[in-house]
Amino acid sequence: MEISYWTSRWKKNKIGWHMQEVYPPLVSYWNRLELNAGDCILVPLCGKSKDLGWLARKGVKVLGVEVSKVAVNQFFSEMKMAYTKKKSGAFTIYESGNIQLWQGDFFKLKPSRLPSIDAIYDKAALVALPLKKRREYAQLVLQYCSPSTPMLVSTFEYPQDEMSGPPFSVFRDELEELYGNRFNIELLHEESVFEKLSKFQRRGLASYLREKIYLLEAE
Template identity: 50%
Template sequence: MEISYWKSRWRKGNIGWHMDHVFPPLTAFWSALALAEGTTVLVPLCGKSPDLQWLADLGHKVVGVEASGKAIKEFIAHSPESFTRTERYGYPIFESPSITLWQGNFLSLPTQATGPLDAIYDKASLVALPPDTRPQYAHKLLQLCGSHTQLFLQTFEYEQEEMNGPPFSVPLSEVQTLFGNHFTIRLLQEESRLAEVQKFQQRGLSSHFVEKIYHLYTS
């Protein structure tokens, strides 16, 4: 799926993945990372998620990357912080004291752009990508990681043949293939969401739909 697909969905307001409230597993399990104030958290494919502000309010330096200018504009409009616009590496950048938003293709982001990262928060990012793009995405994440970087990762598991993505099914075996050589993978939560996704059932989903939350860290 090309960036034009996602930009089109933002223009049309077809953003069913967006949550107007902070992602509950984030508030429940973020403390597992034991990050201090002032540490830097990357949020790829961030949209206009309120999770950005929640992380900033904890005292983190938050770096978001989003292709849609509309999403960034709407986030800024609702943020209590003031942003200024600059540009680096050909990317428009919007900065406040605690949040930096890069507008453009995450997969092309220069590895030196973000600076040292303490954590990466992936909610609805890996699962938004088709199978042939996920290795490239994971490679970019690993390029941006330092020796101590941790990942907070959301995935879904279901019978892929029942429904076309996105979101796509990303089983544990694939998480291990993409990240297992670099991280210890710890399952924080596993919950059935089938009763909550009637729209997916209308697309053919029938057997199961499980959300998993992982903490990836270096041993």
């Protein structure tokens, strides 16, 4: 999707993907990332997710990347957090405590500008992108990974011909294609959300909708 699509959705407050609570599988499985206090977790396409604050309260450094200035400002406003900001290349970095939000185009993020990344939390970032962009996204993500950097990745599976994304359908074989050369891929959680997310039925989805959570660890 073009950047204008996402910035327009935020400006119009059409953000049906935003959750008003912390993502339950993050609470259940985040310890599988085996992070220590002070470690840094990268959260691509983070929006104003409640997960950012939850992770920060666990004592890790949170580095979120989000293209929408509206989303970033709303995050700090809703969290009632004061922040500083500075420019770094094509990004504006908003910082408060152990949270940094890099406002700008994720695809312009340069690994050389980032601190060492100890884990990556992909909460519906991959599924927000069409196929060609997913491949580009994964290539960038791999540049931020050391041989020991784990990833927690959420996906949706459904017949793509029944509904246009986002969110797009991403099956395990695509994860294997994108990341299988570097990571072991373990399915942690799977559930049907067809009834729970009935809004997708109004968009044409008629068969099934499964949500899956994967842990990617270096071989």
